[in-house]
Amino acid sequence: MNVVPFINKRPRGRVHVPTVTLAHGGGGKAMKDLIDDVFVEAFDNPLLAPLDDQARLDLAALTQRGDRLAFTTDSFVVDPLIFPGGDIGKLAVCGTVNDLAVGGAVPLYLSCAVIVEEGVPIDLLRRFARSMAETAREAGVDIVTGDTKIVNKGACDKIFITTTGLGTIRAGLQLSIHSVQPNDVILVNGLLGDHGAAILGARGDLALQSPIVSDCAPLHDLIAILLAAAPGTRFVRDPTRGGVATVLNEIAEAAQVAIEIDEACTPIRDEVRGFCEILGLDPLYLANEGKIVAVVPAEQAEGARDALRAHPLGGAASIIGRVTRGEPGRVTLRTAFGGSRIVDMLVGEQLPRIC
Amino acid sequence: MKYVDEYRDRAKAAILTREIERLAAEIARPDGRPIQIMEVCGGHTHSIFRYGIEGMLPKSIELVHGPGCPVCVLPMGRVDDCVAIAERPEVIFATFGDAMRVPGSRKSLLQAKADGADVRMVYSPMDALALARNNPQREVVFFGIGFETTMPSTALTVLQAERDGIKNFSVFCNHITIVPTIKAILDSPDLQIDGFLGPGHVSMVIGTAPYEFIARFYKKPMVIAGFEPLDVLQSIWMTLRQIKEHRCEIENQYARIVPEAGNAPALRAVAQVYELREFFEWRGLGSIDHSGVKIRAAYARFDAEQKFAVPNVRIADPKSCQCGEVLKGVIKPWQCKVFGTACTPETPLGALMVSSEGACAAYYQYGGVKRGQSQSPVEAGAA
Numbered sequence: 199m200n201v202v203p204f205i206n207k208r209p210r211g212r213v214h215v216p217t218v219t220l221a222h223g224g225g226g227k228a229m230k231d232l233i234d235d236v237f238v239e240a241f242d243n244p245l246l247a248p249l250d251d252q253a254r255l256d257l258a259a260l261t262q263r264g265d266r267l268a269f270t271t272d273s274f275v276v277d278p279l280i281f282p283g284g285d286i287g288k289l290a291v292c293g294t295v296n297d298l299a300v301g302g303a304v305p306l307y308l309s310c311a312v313i314v315e316e317g318v319p320i321d322l323l324r325r326f327a328r329s330m331a332e333t334a335r336e337a338g339v340d341i342v343t344g345d346t347k348i349v350n351k352g353a354c355d356k357i358f359i360t361t362t363g364l365g366t367i368r369a370g371l372q373l374s375i376h377s378v379q380p381n382d383v384i385l386v387n388g389l390l391g392d393h394g395a396a397i398l399g400a401r402g403d404l405a406l407q408s409p410i411v412s413d414c415a416p417l418h419d420l421i422a423i424l425l426a427a428a429p430g431t432r433f434v435r436d437p438t439r440g441g442v443a444t445v446l447n448e449i450a451e452a453a454q455v456a457i458e459i460d461e462a463c464t465p466i467r468d469e470v471r472g473f474c475e476i477l478g479l480d481p482l483y484l485a486n487e488g489k490i491v492a493v494v495p496a497e498q499a500e501g502a503r504d505a506l507r508a509h510p511l512g513g514a515a516s517i518i519g520r521v522t523r524g525e526p527g528r529v530t531l532r533t534a535f536g537g538s539r540i541v542d543m544l545v546g547e548q549l550p551r552i553c
Numbered sequence: 554m555k556y557v558d559e560y561r562d563r564a565k566a567a568i569l570t571r572e573i574e575r576l577a578a579e580i581a582r583p584d585g586r587p588i589q590i591m592e593v594c595g596g597h598t599h600s601i602f603r604y605g606i607e608g609m610l611p612k613s614i615e616l617v618h619g620p621g622c623p624v625c626v627l628p629m630g631r632v633d634d635c636v637a638i639a640e641r642p643e644v645i646f647a648t649f650g651d652a653m654r655v656p657g658s659r660k661s662l663l664q665a666k667a668d669g670a671d672v673r674m675v676y677s678p679m680d681a682l683a684l685a686r687n688n689p690q691r692e693v694v695f696f697g698i699g700f701e702t703t704m705p706s707t708a709l710t711v712l713q714a715e716r717d718g719i720k721n722f723s724v725f726c727n728h729i730t731i732v733p734t735i736k737a738i739l740d741s742p743d744l745q746i747d748g749f750l751g752p753g754h755v756s757m758v759i760g761t762a763p764y765e766f767i768a769r770f771y772k773k774p775m776v777i778a779g780f781e782p783l784d785v786l787q788s789i790w791m792t793l794r795q796i797k798e799h800r801c802e803i804e805n806q807y808a809r810i811v812p813e814a815g816n817a818p819a820l821r822a823v824a825q826v827y828e829l830r831e832f833f834e835w836r837g838l839g840s841i842d843h844s845g846v847k848i849r850a851a852y853a854r855f856d857a858e859q860k861f862a863v864p865n866v867r868i869a870d871p872k873s874c875q876c877g878e879v880l881k882g883v884i885k886p887w888q889c890k891v892f893g894t895a896c897t898p899e900t901p902l903g904a905l906m907v908s909s910e911g912a913c914a915a916y917y918q919y920g921g922v923k924r925g926q927s928q929s930p931v932e933a934g935a936a
Contacts, residue, residue, distance in 0.1 A: 468554050475557060477676075480603075535782045536563045536570075537605020539919040545898040546663070549650035549674075 210234040218318045223348030236320065237310070237344055240327035241334070245307070245342040253342035255307065255364075264366035268303035270294060271362040279326070279356060281400040283392075283412030284487075286359055287329030292416050292487055293438070294363040295337045299418035300434040300490060302373045302425065303365030305337060310344040313358040316351050326357065337416035339363070371425070377432045378453035382521040383499035385492040387420060387506045388413070388514040390442055391470045394484030399473065406476065410469050413488035420511045421490065427505030428498035437491050440544060442518075443482040445491045446529045447543045449521075456524030459541070462534040465514045479548050482531075482541060493521065560781030561604070569786040570609050576793040577611045587615040589745050589882050590792055593735060594752035595622030595910030596780050602919035604782040614789070617882030618905075618912030620734055620838060621752055623699045623727075624651050625904040625911040628834045629868035631727055632657030638694050638725060638861050639670040645688060646672045647681035648696040651908050656901055658868045662696075678710035678724070685714070685722035694857045697724040702754040704728045704846070705819035708826035711848070711855045725857040726848050729833055731755050732763050733844040739771045743883050748792040750785070751777035753807040758823075760815030761803050768801040779807040826852055834867065836904035837876030874903035879912055886913040893917060 211231030213222075221228040238246065245253045260267070274290040284292075291308065298305040310330065314323065334341050341361075392413040399408035417436065425431055437445040442464075450457045466481045474481045488511060494502050499517055506512030524530070529541040580588065592598060598618045601607055607616055620626055632655050639646035639662060646662070653663045653674065666672040671691075675681050678695050685693035697707040707724055714722045731752060738744065751764055756777045767775050774795035778788035788806045795802060805811055826848060833845025848856040857863075870876065874896070875889040886892055886905065896902035898914050905913035 471554055471557075475554075531605075533603075533605045533782075534563060535561050535604045535606075536566050537607075537609050537782075539602060539605040539608075542918045545918075546654065549653055 210239060213320050216319060216321075218314050218316055218320060218323065218348055220316050220348055220350070222314075223346065229346070232320075233346055236323050236327045237346070240324070240331040241310070241341040241344075242331075243340040243342065245340055246344075253307065255342075260306075260366055263304065263306075263368070265369040266367040268298050268301045268365040268367055269363070270297040271360065272297060273358060273360040275355065275358050276397065277355060278397075278400050278402075279322070281412055282396050282410065284414040285326060285329050286357060287326035288333045289414055289487060290359040290361045291330050291333035291337060291339070292414050294361040295339060295416045295418055296436045296487075298363045298365040299416070299421045300373075300436050301367065302371045302421070302434070303367045305339045305363055305365040305418050307364045308334060308339050308341045309362040310341050311347075311360040312344070313347045313349060313354050315354050315356050316348055318356055323357070326359070333416065337418060373431065373433050375433050375449055375452040378449055378455060378493045378521055379432070380455055380521050380523045381496050382432060382493045383496050383517055384446070384457065384459060384519040384521070385494055385499065385503055385506070386442065386465065386516055386518055387417075387490050387492075387509075387512040388488075389465045389467045389470070390437070390486060390489060391466055391474070391481035391484035393487040394441065395470045395473045395481075397485070398477070406473070408469060408473055410467075410473065413486055415488035415511055417488060417490055417511065420506065420509050423505050423509050423512075424490070424492055424502055428492075428494040428502035430495040430498050431502070432493040432495070434490050434492045437486050437489055439485050441481070441483040441485060442489075442491055443480070443529070443541045444543060446541065447527075449491075449493065450529050451527045453521075454526040456522045456526060457519060457529045458522055458524070458532065459519030459529070460532045462532075463516055464518045465516045483544055483548050496520070557781070560779070560783045562783060565783055566609070566786060569783070569790055573614070573786065573790050573793060574611045576790065576797055577613045580793065580797050581613050587613050588747050588793070588796065589615045589617050590748045590750060590789060591617040591619045591738075591746045591882060592750040592778070592785075593619040593621045593731065594750070594755065595625065595908070596752070596754065597750055597778060597785060598622065598912055598915055599910050600780050600782055600785055602915040606782055606785055609786070610789070614793070615882075617746060618879075618886075618915070620738070620835070620880050621700065621731065622905075622908050622910035623703075623729060624655055624908040626729070626835045626837060627652075627655055627698065627727060627904075628836045629656070629658045629870075630834065630866050632661065633659060633868065634863040634865060635662060635696060635725060636660055636665045636670070637864050638857055639665050639672050640668075641692070641861065643692045644671065644861075645684055645691050645693045646670065646696065647675045647684055647693060648672060649676070649698065650674045652696055652698055655907050678707045679713070682710050682714055682719065682722055685719050686717075689721060691721060692860075693722050694861075695722070695724045697726045697728050700729055700731050700752065700755045701758040701823070702752075704827070705758060705816070705822050708822040711826050711852055712822060714855055715852070720854070723855050723857040723860045724848060726827070726846065728827065729835070729845045730829075730843075733841055734835070734838070735764075735767065737838065737841045737844075738881055739767065739773070741881050743878075744881060746773065746882055748773055748796060749775040750788050750792065751775045751803070753777060753779050753784075753811060756805075756807070756811045756815070758816050758819045761805055761811065761813050764803045768803050772801045774801050774804075776804045776806050777811055779810065825849075836870060837874070837880055839877070870904075871902045876903040876905050876913075879905055886916040889913070
C-alpha cells in the first residue's frame with residue numbers, strides 16, 4: 199500500500215485571494231495552488247492526476263479504436279467571455295471536439311493551455327474551468343494535460359484558451375474535400391448564424407436587445423449519426439468563422455466544382471434575419487459553433503437529413519443546395535426573390551454599412 | 554418576417570418582370586442600344602446585387618450604378634486627414650463600420666487601428682457622444698460621412714453636445730449632398746442615361762422638390778425608389794412607363810417613407826449646423842461645386858477641422874482608374890483597365906471597389922452571373 203505516489207495524497211491547494219496576480223504564474227506554491235484549485239479540481243481524471251509534464255496515452259488501446267489519429271488545435275479569444283448560450287470554456291471544448299469530429303474522428307483527449315491577464319477574478323477562472331469540464335464530459339473527452347501562464351495587464355484580453363485535441367478514426371472511413379463531386383447534395387443540421395449574432399448582440403455596443411442564443415455544442419454524436427445514415431458522406435466541416443458561405447467557397451475551390459444553394463431552403467431564424475437586416479450583415483457569413491455543412495451523395499441525402507432531424511442538435515436540418523458542373527470554384531445563391539447572385543469569400547471582416 | 558417578406562414576394566416579382574419585359578420590348582431602340590437607368594444611391598446598388606435583380610431584367614435594360622456610396626466617393630486626402638486625427642494620442646476616433654477599410658494614400662483606418670490608433674466602430678453619432686461622456690479625459694472625434702440620410706443625425710448630435718455642455722466631442726465633417734452631384738453627371742458631355750432611380754432615404758429628408766430640375770431642364774424621368782427588391786423592380790417599371798409615355802416627372806414610388814416636403818425637423822437641424830462648402834472633392838468625379846457641407850462657425854468648437862490641424866493635402870486619383878466613366882455609365886465596371894487586376898476589394902485603387910455598395914466591388918463580389926444562366930439550384934431530386 200505504500201507504493202501509492204506521494205503526489206496523489208498531497209491535499210489539493212486552494213487559492214485564498216480574489217484575483218489572479220503575477221505570483222500565480224511564478225512557478226511556486228501560488229501557481230500550484232491555482233492549478234489545483236481551478237483546473238485539477240474541475241478536470242479531475244486519472245490521466246491528468248499525476249500532474250506530470252505530459253499525459254501518457256496507451257497506444258494499444260488507441261489502435262483498437264481505429265487506424266489513424268486525428269490531431270487538431272484551436273485558440274479561443276472570444277469577446278465577451280460569457281455570452282447567451284455559453285462561455286469561452288464551453289467554446290474551447292466544443293471548437294476542438296468539433297474540429298476532430300468533422301474529420302470523422304471520435305474525440306478522446308484534449309489539452310488546455312490558458313493565458314490569463316493579471317487581475318482576472320479567480321471565480322471567473324473557476325467558472326470557465328467548470329464549464330470546460332462539463333462540456334468535456336458531455337463530449338466524452340478527458341482534458342489530460344495543460345498549461346497556465348499569467349501575463350501583465352494589457353498583454354492579453356482577460357483570458358485566452360488554446361485546446362489541442364486527439365481522436366481516432368476508424369478503419370475505412372475517408373472523408374475528403376476532394377471526393378466532392380457534381381450532383382452531391384449540401385446539408386446543414388439547423389438554423390444558421392446564431393453564434394455570430396449572439397456574440398455581436400452580447401458585445402452590447404449595438405444597443406440592441408436580442409434574444410439570440412449561441413448554438414455552441416459538441417457535434418461528435420450528431421456526426422456519428424450522419425455517417426451511419428449516409429455512409430457515402432464525402433465531406434463535413436463546421437462553418438465557424440466566415441460562416442456557411444466561406445465553407446462552401448472552400449469546398450468549391452478545393453474540389454473544383456460549382457455549388458448552387460437556394461435561399462428559400464436555407465434555415466435562418468427570424469431573429470437572426472432581423473438582426474442582420476438592421477446591421478447590414480449577411481447571415482451566410484456569420485459564425486456557427488454547433489453546425490455542420492455536409493456533402494452527401496444525392497441518393498443518401500434525404501435519409502441523412504431525416505436522421506439529423508431526429509437528433510436534438512439537428513431539428514432544423516435542411517438540404518440547402520447541390521454541387522454542379524458549373525464554373526469550378528463558384529458558389530451561387532438562388533435568391534428567394536427569384537434572382538441569382540455569387541456568394542464569394544469575404545475580403546476581411548464583415549463591416550456594417552452606413553445607410 | 555413581417556414588413557420585410559411582403560416586399561420580397563417572388564410571385565409579385567414575376568408579374569413585375571413580365572411587365573418590365575413587355576414595356577422594354579415596346580420602347581426598344583432600333584439600333585439595339587440599351588435603355589440605361591442609373592440608380593443614384595449605393596443602397597440600391599446593394600439591393601440590386603443582393604437579390605440578383607439585374608439577372609431578372611431583359612437585356613435591353615441596363616442599370617448604371619451611380620455615385621451614391623458616400624464611402625466610395627471619399628477622396629484619399631480626406632482619409633489621410635482621418636488617419637492623422639485618429640493617430641493623435643488623445644483622440645478616440647469613432648466611425649461607421651464600412652468607412653474603416655477605405656484606403657488613404659498611406660493607410661486605412663483599419664490599418665491605423667492596427668498600428669495603435671484608438672479607432673472605434675459605432676452605429677450612430679450618439680454612440681460617439683456617449684464615448685465622449687464616458688471618457689472625459691479623451692477627445693472623441695466622430696467621422697461624419699454620408700449624404701442627407703446621415704447628415705441630420707450628426708447635426709442633432711452636435712446640438713445635443715452643445716446642450717449638454719460636452720467639450721471633448723467634435724465631428725470630422727465629410728457630409729456631402731446629392732443634388733449637385735446628379736447635376737454634374739447630367740452636365741457631363743458623354744452622358745447616356747435615360748432615367749434615374751432617386752435615392753429613397755435622402756429624399757425622406759429633403760423631399761421630392763429638389764429633383765424637379767432633372768425633369769424640367771434635363772428632360773429625364775426619375776422615380777424615387779425604396780430599397781426592398783420589389784421597390785426596385787416597381788421603380789424600374791415606373792421609369793420605363795414614363796419613357797414609353799414620353800413623360801419626364803419626379804415620381805415617388807417610396808411614398809410610405811418619403812413625404813413630398815421631406816422632414817422639417819431634420820432639415821432645420823441641418824440648416825442650423827451646416828453651411829455649404831464652395832466645393833468638395835469626390836473620388837472618381839473630381840471637384841464638384843457646393844457638393845459638401847461644413848460645420849458653421851457658431852459650432853466651430855465641435856468641428857474637428859478647427860480643433861485639430863489636419864494635413865488637408867489633395868491626393869489625385871490613380872491615373873489608371875476609370876471610376877468616373879463607370880459612374881456615368883460610359884463603361885461597365887469590368888471594362889475598366891484595372892478591374893480585377895490592379896484593383897480588387899483587397900487592394901482597391903478606385904472608389905467603386907471600396908465598399909460593397911460600390912459598383913465595382915459589387916460586381917467583383919456578387920456579379921459575374923451571366924444573364925439567363927441563373928436557373929434553380931435545388932432540383933426536385935435533392936429536396
